[in-house]
Amino acid sequence: MTQLVLGFLGGFEVALDAEPITAFETDKVRALLAFLAIESSHPHRRAKLSAMFWPELPEKKAAHNLSQSLLRLRRSLQEKKDATVPSFLVVSNQDVQFNTYSDYQLDVLRFRELLNLCHQHNHPDAANCDVCTQWRLQAAELYQGDLLAGFFIPDSVAFEEWRLVQQEELHRQALETLEWLAVYHEQRGEFDRVQTYARRQTVLEPWREEAHVQLMRALAQSGQPAAALRQYEQYQQILTEELGIKPGAEATAFYSQILSGELIQQAEPQPDARKTVWLSSEGEQRQVTALACGQIIQDEWGEVGECERTCQGIFNRFGGRRTPRQGEACLVYFGYPQAYEDAARRAVHAGLAVTTALENKGSVRIGIHTGLLAVGKQRGPSWQDR
Structure with missing residues (x-):
């Protein structure tokens, strides 16, 4: 059986039976393959794919471009009309989906599977x-x-x-x-x-x-x-x-x-x-900056989880430590559990980055406060304030 190997962590590499595939003709064909392979859990409406990749074109022209790109993609993957060999793409007049029953390897999927195994073990x-x-x-x-x-x-x-x-x-x-x-x-x-x-x-x-x-x-x-x-x-x-x-x-x-x-x-x-x-001294009082972030996401932005993943990446970049979500708001500490002399500046930069990232995606509210926090000597990143 023909095996497709997809490598998207660090670049874009595709091989069919150990032979690299490079003739995808356009970057949008490559992007279409990456999107379908990573988001393979459900079919995607052709209209939405057309709007995603050709937003500036009229609907009919965008639909035509999608059809041509799918044709090029199937040609690049050397798909043949052979009922005994599962196709890598399942295409209908309404939907497109990457076939998870085909013989393929995807580094993104395996990476996530391995970490899920750790969490469930x-x-x-x-x-x-x-x-x-x-x-x-x-x-x-x-x-x-x-x-x-x-x-x-x-x-x-x-x-x-x-x-x-x-x-x-x-x-x-x-x-x-x-x-x-x-x-x-x-x-x-x-x-x-x-x-x-x-x-x-x-x-x-x-x-x-x-x-x-x-x-x-x-x-x-x-x-x-x-x-x-x-x-x-x-x-x-x-x-x-x-x-x-x-x-x-x-x-x-x-x-x-x-x-x-x-x-x-x-x-x-x-x-x-x-x-x-993760240790702090027993009974230590430390100056910590807390950032409270609340957002109301517009329907077209999608699931709240997407917004939270974007925010989490920003908080990580600036050294913030997030606490469990409280209703619509999340609380992020800068300077705790790891001490920073510039915790307040980091919090301000993180807040500005969040508002920029979520601009036009919904209503974002940011509050920042600096004060003394008593911390205890407990193990692990899940410790709580006393």
């Missing part, structure tokens, strides 16, 4: 589950970069909005996976592997402080304090040039420890290494 100790570790390792290997990286359809706003939402969600999941793996190996004193997964985080998100701190710790504990200092200086330069801000308290404190010679290299793996990622 019944394990006594999630932080040390060897089965979940293997699934996360596979997911990390699959994620070669942002969804459809370098791909852009300038005259299809709807497609680009869809791609951005999907890209942000996958990007966030990849960062969480790489961070989990770095912490897992740090627990075991496997600092070379910590460096691997921390560096990958910094490539995906150069201003991600927790990744730079993980990398600094791994370098220092591997007997490379000078390299750890250089890592901090590189991080400082990135923040200054791109965001106009300084590194947070955690990175700066660790840098000072190395400079002063206070850091003691671990001879053995630290049993509670995972706790060091």
Whole structure:
């Protein structure tokens, strides 16, 4: 049976029986394949696909262009009228759907399946589950970069909005996976592997402080304090040039420890290494900035979940930590659990980015407040204020 392999994480690669396919004729044909393959759970109305990819054309002309693109796509996939071989596309006069019963592999689908397996797995100790570790390792290997990286359809706003939402969600999941793996190996004193997964985080998100701190710790504990200092200086330069801000308290404190010679290299793996990622001092009072965000989504924007994924990507970029949703509003902390000297500035930038991203998509309300927060000494990112 003919097998189709689709690789959309990090670019656009398609192969049929191990032979690369490049003759798609137009980028819209490629975009159509990517959309149908990723959104394969249900059929799509031809009228909606036409409007998505050719919004500026009259309805009949757009419908004609869709028909031609489907013809080109089927030709590129070398589909033949053979009832014994399942077609990759199921096409009718009204609908189009990617055939999930055909013989194909999709990296996006497998990536999500692996992470879902971790979430559904019944394990006594999630932080040390060897089965979940293997699934996360596979997911990390699959994620070669942002969804459809370098791909852009300038005259299809709807497609680009869809791609951005999907890209942000996958990007966030990849960062969480790489961070989990770095912490897992740090627990075991496997600092070379910590460096691997921390560096990958910094490539995906150069201003991600927790990744730079993980990398600094791994370098220092591997007997490379000078390299750890250089890592901090590189991080400082990135923040200054791109965001106009300084590194947070955690990175700066660790840098000072190395400079002063206070850091003691671990001879053995630290049993509670995972706790060091999230701990605060018992009874500590910290200045924290809270951002409250409420939005009323217009019908044409679609499910509220799409909006929330977009917002979550923005909050992650600026180091925000979101709490469970309260009614129509969500609350995001900046400076908690990870301390930032510039927490207020990060919150303001995040609020502006959210209003820009959701412009014309509904009514957005942002409130920001800075004050002292008492934090406790508990394990994990799910701790609550006291």
